[in-house]
Amino acid sequence: MAALSPDAILLTGRVAVVTGGARGIGLAVAETFAAFGAHVAVCDRDKPPFGEPAMTLDVRDPVAAEVFARAVGERWGRVDVLVNNAGGTFHAPFESLSPRGERTLIEENFTQLTAMIRRLLPLMAPGSSIINVTSSEAHQAAPGFAVYAAMKAAVESLTRSLALELAPRGVRVNAIAPDALPTEGEEGVRERMLADGSLPYEPVRLPPLGRLGDPVEAAGAAVFLAGDLARFVTGTTVHVDGGIHAAGGWRRT
Template sequence: MAAVSPDTILLTGRVAVVTGAARGIGLAVAEALGAFGAHVAVCDRVKPPHGSGKLAMTLDVRDHVAVEVFAQAVRERWGRVDILVNNAGGTFHAGFADTSPRGEQILIEENFTQVTGMIRRLLPMMPPGASIINVTSSEAHQAAPGFAVYAAMKAALESLTKSLALELAPRGIRVNAIAPDALQTEGEAGVRERMLARPLPYDPVRLPPLGHMGDPCDAAGAAVFLAGDLARFVTGTTVHVDGGISAAGGWRRR
């Protein structure tokens, strides 16, 4: 690529895989990658809506057998993966002492080990120039009372992103992360509603420094950038899509 041009942002002909793509950030990312020309394969525990991908499967990313079937379907359809967006994840609000060992294991599997499993299965299909994008959270970078294990797993995913960026650099594969916050999604609204239903020693309802909430499409824009040639020299970093929350150290406007 000699210079930046309007065609640089296009993803025409590339094969993208997006997990957790039935709604929210995952759905927005899948639709955006498709709009910029990529062939998109999606999966989710809930059936992804029609049009979110050219290959869609309903599965739990923690199910190793189901993930292998999904990976094989992608292999048979296109033979390679140029973009992998690990978006699937989940959490619940509970104090650390109130989180059972089973609840902790669920958080670990939903937010970390399923990501390493997906990468292992798809990495053999990834050519030079491929891009892995891990969706983490602002909680990976700051204290998160009521979400201690979830935040720890997102921080682990941030560390994994940096280590894999160096390990895979000789193969020409880039690895980056997106850390969203204050985006209006169904999942975010549900967690916030449950938080407001109990007394807390802090105020969970504040606006980010920009003064308004964001949208899943804001995260999708970051994914399109990291997936394509505009970010060909970007690896091992995190794009914070949070209206300035990270820069403010957790401070928010009332």
């Protein structure tokens, strides 16, 4: 097999779909993909700043999500990369979490993701890539976020199973598990949790690398998984967390 060229890192001409792409990690992924040459379609509950198409919608709404998927197909005729970034959470001890709140967490972090994959998979040819954005909570305890963490763990399991199911058709499936990458939404959840004072726990913020990260660093991992540099990578998770997952119970002083 011929050696990879420097152009292997580029996404020139590829069609990428990013859900939850109006801010935070999703926006960083969308902007970075565009900088690396991709055509990017974006959807979000907030108005996306760019995209072809760029649509404002709730991915939990099956009608709106179907309209978005059809618009992508009509505009480009194919999807080369799907980044399932949309999701969300709120702080609630398990005993106080209502059935409605639980359904919301399940729909927002799992059901909408499987539905989006089903909608766009017919547009994905051999060589395509699905990237699911999970969380460090998929791999560790998350008091006050039990159902959210369970759904992220479900996405991790789904990623591995789909990687095997879709390997015969040449579609790769991987995940990114970010942590310590402050975003507007993440900071808001943290502040409300600490103000609530109902749990005797506080998340550790300083990772082994000694600094907080930036959403663009998650975008770098997504560029790798989307392109030819990762053409033999499937069924795995890239932890973009400054070493938090590796550290386990060890914390830098």
